Amino acid sequence: MPGDLIQLRNVVKSYARGKQSIPIFESLTMSIAEGDFVAMMGPSGSGKTTLLNLLGGTDRCDGGEILFDGVRIDGYSEGKLAAWRARNVGFVFQFYNLMPVLTAAENVELPLMLTNLSAKKRRDNVATALKIVGLEDRAKHKPKELSGGQQQRVAIARAIVSDPKLLLCDEPTGDLDRATADEILKMLQLLNRELGKTIVMVTHDPEAAKYASRTLHLDKGRFVEQGMAA
Numbered sequence: 173m174p175g176d177l178i179q180l181r182n183v184v185k186s187y188a189r190g191k192q193s194i195p196i197f198e199s200l201t202m203s204i205a206e207g208d209f210v211a212m213m214g215p216s217g218s219g220k221t222t223l224l225n226l227l228g229g230t231d232r233c234d235g236g237e238i239l240f241d242g243v244r245i246d247g248y249s250e251g252k253l254a255a256w257r258a259r260n261v262g263f264v265f266q267f268y269n270l271m272p273v274l275t276a277a278e279n280v281e282l283p284l285m286l287t288n289l290s291a292k293k294r295r296d297n298v299a300t301a302l303k304i305v306g307l308e309d310r311a312k313h314k315p316k317e318l319s320g321g322q323q324q325r326v327a328i329a330r331a332i333v334s335d336p337k338l339l340l341c342d343e344p345t346g347d348l349d350r351a352t353a354d355e356i357l358k359m360l361q362l363l364n365r366e367l368g369k370t371i372v373m374v375t376h377d378p379e380a381a382k383y384a385s386r387t388l389h390l391d392k393g394r395f396v397e398q399g400m401a402a
Contacts, residue, residue: 177206177241177337177370178227184235185222196222197393199236206241206337209364209371211381214390220374221342223390227372228261228340229253241337258286262331266343268323270315270330277302277311280329287334301329304367305359321352328359332369339363341373345380357383 183200186193196219204210212220225231226238229245238246245256262283270279277298284294302308305325315323324344331339341360345353361383363369373384381387389396 175206175242176203176239177208178202178204179239180226180236181239182236183226183233183238185219185226185231185233195393197233200393202388202395204370204372206370207364207368209361209383209385210373211384211387212372212374212390213376213378213381213387214396218390219393220390224340224342224372224374227338228263229257254286258283258334260336260338262334262336262339264324264327264331264339264341264344266346268315268320268327268347270323270326272315275312275314276307276318276326276329279315279326280333283330283334297333297335298329301333302326304332304363305329319352320348321355324348324352324356325359328356328363332363332367337370339369339371341371343374343376345375345377350379353377353380 180200180202183197185197186195212223214220222231226233229248233246236246237244240260245253248256271282280298280301281294284297289297299308299311302311305328307322307325307329310318310322315326318326339360344360345356348356357380360371360373364371371384373380375381
C-alpha cells in the first residue's frame with residue numbers, strides 16, 4: 173500500500189486586505205496518498221487555489237505543518253523551496269502559460285534550465301515528454317501554430333519533463349471544448365495510472381472530476397463533502 177505523499181496538519185492561512193485579516197484556512201488537516209488522483213471542487217473563494225499554491229510551495233502557511241514524503245517543507249528557505257519544487261512538482265494551468273516566442277520543445281525544456289543536466293540530457297528528456305503527450309511531430313512549432321488542446325499537451329509535457337512526483341493542475345480544461353477537454357483528462361488519467369503521478373486538480377466541472385479517483389469539496393476553507401475520507 174502506498175503511503176501518504178502529502179500531509180497538511182492544522183494549517184492556518186490568511187490574507188491581509190487593507191487593515192483586515194481575511195482567514196482562508198483556520199485549521200486544515202488532510203492527506204493525499206502517493207499515486208492518488210484528487211479533484212478539488214468548491215465555490216469561488218473557498219480556498220482551492222490557495223491550497224494548490226501551498227501544496228506546490230508557491231505560497232506559505234501562517235501556521236501548522238506541510239509534509240511531503242514525510243519531510244516538512246513549510247520551514248524551507250526560498251532557495252531550498254525553489255529547488256524542491258524543481259525536483260518534485262509540475263504545474264498545469266488553465267491558459268497554458270507558454271512562451272509565444274519559443275517552440276514547443278523550448279517551452280518544455282524551460283524547467284530543466286534550472287537543473288544541472290547536460291544539453292543532450294535536456295534534449296532527451298524533452299523528446300520523451302513530447303512523445304508521452306503525442307506531440308513529437310510538433311516539437312518545432314510555436315504556440316500560435318498549435319490548437320488549444322495541443323498547447324495544453326505541451327504544457328503537460330513541460331510539467332512532467334523533470335519527472336516530478338506531483339502534478340498540480342489548476343482548471344486544466346477550463347479553456348477547452350468538451351471533446352478536447354476529455355482528451356486532456358484521459359491523458360492525466362494515463363499519467364496517474366501508468367506513470368504513477370500523484371495529481372491534484374482544481375476544477376469547476378463535474379464531468380472533469382469524474383476522471384479523478386476521488387473528489388474533495390472545499391467551502392469556506394473546510395472540506396464539506398468528500399468522495400472518500402481525506
